[in-house]
Amino acid sequence: MPxxxxxKWKFRYSHEDGxxxxxxxxxxxxxxxxxxRTTGYFTADALALGARGLAGLFANEGRMRLVVGCTLNPDEQAAISEGYDLRALMEEQLAAADLTPPDEKAREGLxxxxxxxxxxxLDVKVAVPVDPQGRPARVPGIYHAKFGIILDAEGNTLAFSGSINETAGGWVNNCESFHVHCAWLSETEKAHVDEEFEAFSKLWEDRSPGAKVFDFPEAARKKLLEFMPREDRPITPPISRAEPPHAAPGFRLTNxxxxxxxxxxLTTAPALPNGLRVGEVTSAVDPWPHQTRTYVRFIEQWPCRLLIADEVGLGKTITAGLxxxxxxxxxxxxRILLLTPKSVLIQWQNELYEKFNLNVPIYDGASLRWREAYGCSGPFEKCVARDEWQREPVVLASSFLMRRRERTAEILNAEPWDLVLLxxxxxxxxxxxxxEQEKGANALLGLMRGLARQCQSLLLLTATPMQVHAVEIWDLMELLGLPPIWGADSHTFLKYFSWASGNPSPETLELLTAWFRDCEAYFGALSDSEFAAVMPDVSSIKRTKVVRALRDAAQATRRVLDPESRRALxxxxxxxxxxxxxxxxxxxxLLRSYKRANKLDLPIAEREVKDIPVEMTPAESALYSQVEDYISETYxxxxxxxxxxxxxVMTVYRRRLASSFEALKRTLNGRLQRLGLNEEDVSQDEAADEIMAPEDAMELGASAAELEERDRILELLRGIAKLNTDTKAQKLHAELVSVFANDGESAIVFTQYTDTMEYLREFLARELPDVPVASYSGAGGAFREKSGREGSGRWITCSKEEIKRRLKIGRVRLLVCSDAAGEGLNLQTAGVLANYDLPWNPMKVEQRIGRIDRLGQVRPKVRILNFAYKDTVEADVFFAVGERIQLFQGIVGRLQPILSRLPRRFEEVTLxxxxxxxxxxxxFLAEIEEEVAHPGEVPLDLDEVGRGDLExxxxxxxxxxxxxxxxxxxxxxxxxxxLEWRPLDARTYAARxxxxxxxIRVTTSADVFEESSDNHEFFSPGGQLFGALARCADSSLSREPQPGICWLLRDQSGRPVTFVVNTEAGFYRADSLTALLxxxxxxxxxxxxxxVDWPGYHAWIVV
Incomplete structure (x- = not known):
């Protein structure tokens, strides 16, 4: 017996697997x-589905327990309230059920x-769904997710659960999908299986609060027995074995x-004219239209220079990866160089591997570190000299590291890069x-100016290209390349937008149109369709006049324009x-406008924001003031x-205090032990001339340590020790109770600090024992094992993939997460996000919200809960001013210069x-309100002038x-x-x-890899095995004029164009892999x- x-069972099966x-x-x-096994209804389809595969069970003399559902209709429910017996009504309904099988396979199953x-x-019981008062409920089947548990002869247990189509024809054409968990694989999997078994046991023993369970009624039993085989033996469905096609006689290629x-x-296809999307369709992402449009534009215009300034949550990293x-x-x-802040290097590395099948090393200044990916044998780290790391085809490096003076010369003296990304x-x-105190480029801008002169293509990413002043846009544009007039100085650039937005004088209009002609001379002339898109309501005749007025150097064409044409110009x-x-x-x-115009089939959620000021207890308030006094006095x-x-250091204390008393306590204890600060404590001042690097924070922390008063710190710690449960945590708990009252809802709690996260996860797991809780931070993921008889209540460490799986199937309904870990997690499965603390930089809050307010969020509304202690500067600014400007509905481009200065102002008040x-x-509050009410002249609105195109x-x-x-x-x-190559599951193989x-397990399925990158290798271009097989095949080509069978054609510039194969039917053009096969x-x-039949091409013999 097997x-x-x-x-090796797959984690997920669906009808797409075959x-x-x-x-x-x-x-x-x-x-x-x-x-x-449970199934939803007492119908032919549902019972037949439950019968699949049972021949093997019978051969083992195994036993089956089956629970079928019985949902009463409204009339029957009304009869219950009038005193009719629930069991009697259930028996009547099952006796009247039509078990006519839809096809022969269903008949065999019955x-x-x-x-x-x-x-x-086989033992059968019937479950009638009931509400909390024990009354019959009108719901579809026993549960939305049906499940089954299988036990083998050695006690190994497997559970599967998911959705099953139990409509007519379900036996043959079912659209089933389910997940499988194996108890022998890990504690995590065992917990899955144990939970399913306990759920079935409760149902079978009539202990489930959601159903009333009865023995199988005799009338229903007789109805089923009508399908007994005449020969009184089980029917085993025939197993079809497809015969391999016989090869036709004639000439054949060797293997x-x-x-x-x-x-x-396979290796040439991405460079073919129809290879533009090969990188996309062989990746693990399904991009949205705006992402596809941007990446196609970049590749088609190669070499290209572009700034992607999409809002937070719209997937800039995905576009860049494509x-x-x-x-x-x-x-x-x-040769590609990727420069990112140090804090997101790991996130970038993971995203490139998990979404794009590229294991890109990180250069840390002394060594190269690759991701420890499944199937890779290592080594995963290699010490390198300063001139050696640049030999990698693609490398990730910290922009903070590379901006240093000694590193700048090193990178600028290297061989030029084909693509640089910042x-x-x-x-x-x-x-x-x-x-008036402008002092020239900061270190990073200076480095980028040098790199811009040397690289072919340049890609810049930021949601906020204008932090402090519009001149910052010019600095970035100058890196990408500007026409002569525009690049002469930044003042010209800023004047243009100011003048074009008003009613310019004839003299000013002459300057503006000259700058337009400068653009067309540099970038190329706009097409008629592009002009029509900009002037949609202008007639073709007037549009022609406007275009002539723009392009003609003579003033006369502009002076004769009527008011409508002038506005169009x-x-x-x-x-x-x-x-x-x-x-x-x-x-x-912009996406919503396209959706309203029916040009975009894409769910886009609205935000429902709730600000929650938390009233501190007298003890908390006194301690809060005591900490603030210590901060200002020490400074x-x-x-x-x-x-x-x-x-x-004092601002670090203040930020941690606003997060939680626990976060402050742990930091103060660390200071007593002379422990340094960590990356979470880096300043959030994005408006600073030089952005603080983690190393800078460590140095400042060490420098300040000797000046702090040990007795004062001990006094603060004693005060914290006397506090009861944090009032803010209690308020969060109360809000979450309301959230989870809505069956099926899930929530994410964000905090700046791992210390706060660890405190909250323990508190919430204890206070919400029926809600599955998990956490995710820079240290990785963990979920709570059930306490009591079913477990020890321990936190089980797990991978990010396991967190994602649990979120997706509802095994986690509450995730407590740190800012550092939020990026890279697909969190739109949740509908509620709680900001337990509010970072001083509003963009950090927007980044959090962007984790659930993402394209593809199925809910029409996402709820945002914001917490802050009442009567603190955070509550003043974020709640009072934030409500006026709809801060948590999305960062408005024109307000960014104002908002970017908030961190520095918070620091000033703190000290x-x-x-x-x-x-x-x-x-502080008055100045912010005044600036918001009267933002002054902002010469350019990025949301308007930089509008994307979603056609x-x-x-x-x-x-x-x-x-x-x-x-x-x-x-x-x-x-x-x-090569050992053995099929395991659909599109999944064992390869060696x-x-x-x-x-190792390899898969050609993006879905499988997306869910299981921790135990599958993605078999697609970029992957390790794919690369190894490509190298095994001799790919050297010859231009010798000799007989052949297959050729690669290149154009006069050497670019590959197509493949040609000599076939029995003649010479055949193969532009696709299917055509080639x-x-x-x-x-x-x-x-x-x-x-002679293929003029203008050079033919290279493949075979």
Whole structure:
């Protein structure tokens, strides 16, 4: 008898995997000695679904317990309230049920169940859903998710659960999908299985609060027994075995020749004219239209220079990853440098691997570190010299590290890069931007100016390109390249937007149109369709006059324009600055406008914001004031040369105090032990001339340590120790109770600090025992094991993939998360986000909200809960002012310069003396309100002038995608003879090359890899095994004029254009992998290439 442990089960099965009877039910139940199953209804379809694979169970003399659902209709429910017996009504309904099978396979399934009932192999019970008062409930079936548990002869247990289509024809054409958990694999999996078994036991024993369970009524039993086979034996459905097609006689390629053709195509395809989307369709992402449009634009215009300024949550990293992947696969880029802040290096590395199948090393100044990916044997770290790390084709490095003076020379003296990417590009700015004390470029901007002169393509990413002043936009545009007039100085740039937005004089209009002509001369002339898009309501005749007025150097054409035409001309000037060619900005409002126009089929949620001021207890309030006094007094005592260090540490205390008393306690304890600060304590002042690096924070913390008063810190710690449970935590708990009263809802709690996160997860897990809780921070993920009889209540560490799986299937309904870990988690499965603390930089809050307010959020509304202690400066600013400007509805581009200065102002109030603190706080609030009410002249509105274009991309069908790649790999001739390749599940295989100790699981399914990248390798371009097989196939090509069978054609510039195969039917053009495989199945003997029929191309022999 086989055992469950002998098969590597997939985590998820669906109808897309093929015949689920063959893929799952037959092999699983062939191991079974006990099978527990629920199904939704007493119908032919539902019972037949429950019968799948039971022949194997019977062969093992196993037993099955089946619970079927019975939902009463409204009339029957009314009868219950009038005193009718629930059991009697249930029996009447089952007796009246129509069990006519929809097809022969369903009939066979019913026959097998009937035989098992008659012979004692199957026990059946009926469950009627009830409400909390025990009254029949009108719900679809027992549960929305049906489940089953399988036990083998050695006690190994497997559970599966999911959704099953129990409509007519479900046996044959079911749209089933379910997840599988194996108790022997891990404690996590065992917990899954135990929970399912307990749920079934409660149901079977009539202990479930959601259903009333009865023994199978005799009338229903008789109805089922009508399907007993005449020969009184179980019916075993025939197993179909497809015979391999017989090869037609004639000429055939050898396996080596066939494989060579396939692999030359696979590796060349991204560079073909129809290869533009190969990188996308062989990745693990399904991009939204605006992402596809941006990456296609970048690749088509290669070499290209672009600023992507999409709002937070609209997927800039995905767009960048698509660009990076396609540039690499197509050969356009062979050397790529990715510069990001140190705090997001790991997130970038993970995203590139999990979404784009690229394991990119991080350079930390001394070594290269790769992700420890499944299937990779290492080494994962390599020490390198300063001139050695740059030899990697793609490398991630900290922008904070590379901006250092000694590193700048090192990187600028290296071989030029094909593509340079800078994340958080607003960190590259001039010092004192927009003030009379401008001091030139900061270190990062200076580095980027050097790199911009050396690289082919340049990609800048930031949601906030204008932090302090509009001149910062010019600095970024200048990196990308500006027309001569525009690049002369920043004042010209700023004047243009100010003048074009008003009613310019004739003299000013002459300047503006000259600058427009400068743009067309540099970037290329706009097409008629582009002009029409900018002037949609202008007639074609007037549009022609406007275009002539723009392009003609003579003044006469502009002086004769009527008012409507003049307004249209100004619209063109505003829309057609260099930003049109150098920047793309997509906003949620833009996406909504396309959705309203029925041009976008995409769910976009609205936000429902609730601000929750928390009243502190007298003890908390007194301690809060005591900490504030300690901060201001310690700062005032510092000497001038130590004030920077002391001031920074004191603001760290204040930020942690606003988060939680626990976060402050742990930091104060750390200071007593002379422990340093950590990356979470880095200043949030994005308006600073030089953005603080984590190393800077450590140095300042160490410098200030000796000046702090140990006795005062101990006094504060004693005060914290006397406090009861944090009032804010209690308020959060109360709000979450309301959230979870809505069945099925899930929530995310965000905090700045891991210390606060750990405190909250313990508190919430204790106070919400029926809600599955998990946490995720820079240290990784963890979920709470059930306490009591079912577990110890321990936190079980787990991978990010496990957190994602649990969120998706409802095994986690509450996730407590730190800011550092939020990026990279797909959190739109939650509908509620709680900001337990409010970072001083509002953009940090927007980044959090963007984790659930993402494209694809299925809920029409997402709820945002904001917490702050009452009568604190955070509550004053974020609640009072925030409500006026709808701060938590999204950052408005014109307000960004005001909001970016908030962190510094918070710091100033924090460090004010006790005597001046109240006045400083009032002054701060008044100034912010005044600036918000009268923001002054902002010469350019990025949301307007940088509007993206969401019209569909007109790109050819890709040369191949993942399903076609899978079809090719099924063919033995596509694989090396010494490669072990064994099918496991649909599009999943066990693969082993010579020298590997054991096979690895590889998949060509993006869905499988998305859910299980921790135990699958993605078999697609960029992957380790894919690369190894490509290298195994001899891909050297020849231009010798000799007979051949397959050729790669290149144009006069050397770019690959198509493949040609000599077939039995003649010379065949193969632009796709499918076409190539078809042609290779009917090859003709070698012949000379008919160059006369393919003029203008160079033919390279593949075989």
């Amino acid at each position: 055992l469950l442990t002998e098969t 015949d689920l009877v063959e893929r799952f039910y037959n092999p699983a139940l062939a191991c079974a000695v006990e099978y527990c 026959g097998l169940l009937a035989w098992m009932v008659a012979n004692g192999f 080596d020749e066939f494989r060579r053709c396939v692999w030359v195509f 660009i990076l992947r396609q540039a690499l696969l197509s050969g356009k880029a062979k 994340d958080e590009a607003h960190h590259a700015r001039r010092r004192g931007a927009g003030t 100004l619209d063109v000037l505003k829309a057609c600055s260099p930003l049109r060619w150098r920047m793309v900005r997509n906003t949620r409002e 005032s005592k510092a000497t001038a040369d130590r004030r920077t260090a002391i001031g920074f 004010a003396s006790r005597e001046t603190r109240g006045a400083a706080r009032q002054r 569909p991309v007109d790109a050819p069908a890709p040369a191949y995608d993942l399903p076609v790649l899978d079809q090719a790999m099924i063919l033995d001739a596509s694989r090396p003879m010494d 090359l010579p020298g590997l100790p054991e096979p 078809t042609a290779l199945s009917r090859p003709a003997p070698p012949e000379p290439f008919p160059a």
